[in-house]
Amino acid sequence: MVSRKYILLLWSVLFLFFIVYLSGCTLLQNRQAERAPVELSEFEADPAVWGRLYPDHYDSYLQNYxxxxxxxxxxDMYSKLEREPLLRIIFNGFGFSKEYNEDRGHIYSLEDIKLIDPARKSVGTCITCKTSDFKRIYHDHGENYYTMAITDLLDQSQHPVSCLDCHHPETNELVITRPALIEAFERQGRDIxxxxxxxMRSLVCAQCHVEYYFEPETKKLVFPWDQGVKADEIYAYFEEIGFSDWVHPDSQTPVLKAQHPDWELNQGSVHQQNGVSCSDCHMPYVRxxxxxxxxxxxxxxxxxxQESCGTCHRQSEDYLKERILYTQRRVYDQMMKAQQxxxxxxxxIAQAMDQANVDESKLNEARALHREAQWYVDFISSENSMGFHNPQEALRILADSQRLAGEARVKALESLTGQSLPELLEPENPGFYTTQEDRNPPQ
Known part of the structure; x- marks a missing residue:
């Protein structure tokens, strides 16, 4: 005969399971209540409203705080000028030599732009990637927003980067909401x-994580991809249209400022060539x-x-972390050498300018080399992965920067001596790419 204590134990266990079951049902009902039908308007920019339909996604979004x-x-916001002090010389005469901070991330986009020195954010174009209210702003003002005062547009912006920037409010499908990306594809003969x-799991990121410039007269936002998306192809585009951001006061070189060419550097990388999207690594699937x-x-x-890398790479997390840092440290070392x-x-060039009887034609050759060398090192410095998006390409770009800067110094010396010095010898192994085909691997 079963003793009373075992019967009581059995009933206790059953009662406990019943309580857990009821709790689970209550949680499920609460979660379903959170998913109660919500009509998302065409311009609904508040992520909390979207969160009523997609509470789990919204919970993960809040982690961005x-x-x-x-x-x-x-x-974590910090000064890049303190970490890379040579940037003060490289960007002399431009706002970035006074203030150049690492952003805190998408959810702080509106807060952070308000902290920037007003002299560096005067035109409305700057609002493009700072708020999910952009869709409504563009609907209301069209391309006129480019030349509006940024302060006026900030008054019309309530929400940082969020759901509406990448998702259709009715279908939740991924969509492109920034015209500059659509236009860049059209100029390349591509239908986005x-x-x-x-x-699309990468292109929604390419709306903002890219190189861009403002047309001088209209302040229109343009992605300079007409000749391709590699650093040297973008440079060739700027050369063709004669664009520069400012004239360096020390060398009198018309120079360029790179933005954050994350998507461009990733093109042609081993991950991109194997179908890995931005979202696979930066927005991995989680349970x-x-x-x-x-x-x-x-x-x-x-x-x-584990979620970002472990789906493909079976090594330990410690090993994966060390390999990432191994790559980034080597890119960083070469970047610092390129800055030097x-x-x-x-x-x-500045020293040569101070001398009498300087050969201006040689000096202009030195300036052209300086312009290109500075563009390449800035391309990697401004990119957000410290080269990991495409390590081989990053090191090639930095090698070109160092070589061109060395040639610029030679030309500056030639401008003083009036004699031509031997061209810098090409190294036996000129880099990671030796042919045009190598530099542009098949898609």
Whole structure:
């Protein structure tokens, strides 16, 4: 006969399971209540409203408020001028020589732009990637917003980067909301509406994480991809249209300022060539109970190595982290050497300018070399992965920067001596790419 204590134990266990079951049902009902039908208007920019339909995604979005730091980036605001002091010389005469801070991330986009020196954010174009209210702003003002005062547009902006920037409010499908990306594709003869879903998982990021410039007269936002998206192809585009951001006061060189060419550097990388999207690494799939969602905590893969990298790479997290840092440290070392080379070129040209009877034609050749060398090192410095998006290409670009800066110093010396010195010898192995085909691998 079963003793009373075992019967009581059995009933206790059953009662406990019943309580857990009721709790689970209550949680499920609460979660379903959060998903109660909500009509999203065409211009609904408030992520909290979207969160009533997609509470799990919204919960992960709120993680963007966390301040995190990696060895070469993160969402912790710091001065790049303190970390890379030679940038004060490289950007002399431009606003970035006075203030150049690492952004805190998408969710702080509106707050951070208000902290920037007003002299560096005067035109309305600057609002393009700072608020999910952009869709309504563009609907109301069209291209006139480019020349509006940024202060007026900030008054019309309530929400930072969020759901409406990448998703259709009715279908939740990925969409492109920034005209500059659509126009850049059109100029290349490409129809962005034909992009696959996997391509869209990167293209929604390419709306903002790219190189761009403002047309001098109209302040229109343009992606300079007409000749291609590699650093040298973008440089060739700027050369063709004769564009420069400012004239360097020390060397009198018309120079360029790179923005954040993350998408461009990633093109042709081993990950991109194998179909890995931006979202796979920066918005990996995660488990929420029995559901699998794409995390909307936009962060470095270093913060979630298992989800971001572990789906393909079976090594330990410690190994993966060390390989990432190994790559970034080597790119950083070469970047600092390139900055030293460019700074030396600026100083050599400035010293030559102070001398009498200088050969202006040679000096202009030195300036042209300085302009290109500075563009290349800035391309990598401004990019957000410290080269990891495409390490081979990053090192090639930095090698070109160092070589061109050295040639600029030679030309500056020639402008003083009146004699031509031997051209810098090409190294036996001139870089990671030796042919045009190597530099443009098949798609």
């Amino acid at each position: 966390m301040i995190s730091r990696t060895e070469y980036g993160g969402s 509406t034909k992009a696959t879903r996997n391509e 929420v109970g029995a559901m699998k969602i794409s995390s909307h905590w936009w962060t470095s893969p270093l913060h979630n190595l 080379s460019v700074t030396g070129a600026i100083q050599s």
